[in-house]
């Protein structure tokens with residue numbers, strides 16, 4: 001049975017100084033799921049998040065929380081009446097309040113002992129038990145963001161909005177905090193929408209991934225769908241490494257330098273085509289095991305190697321594989337079986 005929809009965004013449009021910055025954005029987020037909006041700088045991710053929070057007016061469309069409209073072009077409910085939690089990139093804590101008072105900020109409706117208990121519970125959740133008396137300046141950047149998360153979670157919001165919450169931290173700490181954040185959100189059954197421009201972060205966090213470009217949502221789907229079946233060349237490129245192999249429809253199949261492939265179910269654009277080939281879908285084997293290819297270069301990356309290959313027709317491809325090949329080696333190359341994804345040639 002499908003879960004109720006916590007957040008519904010329908011045909012959202014926002015402008016700054018008459019300039020459209022978000023247009024026609026629509027998606028639904030079921031209760032208890034985590035979504036990420038991914039896209040390059042300036043594509044409208046933060047504006048979308050701020051509109052959901054009630055911090056930006058809409059010029060068109062509608063935002064609903066649990067089926068109730070909270071924003072449209074005519075009216076919007078104030079942010080504090082939306083039951084949302086928010087975590088921003090940095091400078092989120094009140095510097096003059098202790099950690100405990102920061103976390104207690106949204107708990108004024110509770111009695112003092114219930115409030116203290118909830119503060120301790122939330123600090124334990126973010127792995128900072130016993131730090132309630134410290135002040136923000138006595139914490140590391142990572143600890144400050146954990147406190148910001150505890151503060152946002154404390155009133156049990158119906159939806160948590162996160163805008164690049166760990167962007168100011170170094171990569172290892174960011175990875176660790178992302179994993180913890182996902183565990184905490186799951187454990188709490190929290191619905192969350194996070195903005196990021198980091199593809200790895202989006203892939204590890206999200207049940208639903210929205211890829212934005214130029215104020216529009218180019219695709220909304222699971223990370224696996226977005227990666228395997230990108231809706232556009234841009235989404236393909238933004239969601240991982242790509243090769244583009246020339247292809248044409250002939251004799252009821254897609255003809256490529258790596259052999260014929262079954263036609264995709266979706267209609268193909270007319271004219272010259274290019275097939276999306278992810279590097280890990282290029283299978284490397286003995287020369288008699290596929291189309292001949294020469295290794296042009298090899299980069300050792302620890303767990304695997306990245307190879308630049310040249311097919312007999314001159315086409316070059318990225319591939320990944322074990323460390324056993326050297327520049328100049330002749331290999332047999334084939335493609336992993338997967339539904340073909342093609343776009344009009346660039």
Ligand SMILES: Nc1ncnc2c1ncn2[C@@H]1O[C@H](COP(=O)(O)OP(=O)(O)OP(=O)(O)O)[C@@H](O)[C@H]1O
Pocket residue numbers: 016017021039040041042043044045046047048197
């Ligand atoms: N207050 C503002 N006034 C005018 N233009 C703005 C304002 N805020 C954002 N913009 C513009 O709106 C567009 C979308 O900005 P937004 O912050 O939503 O993008 P973003 O995808 O979140 O980018 P980033 O990843 O860099 O934060 C950009 O072109 C930006 O320059």
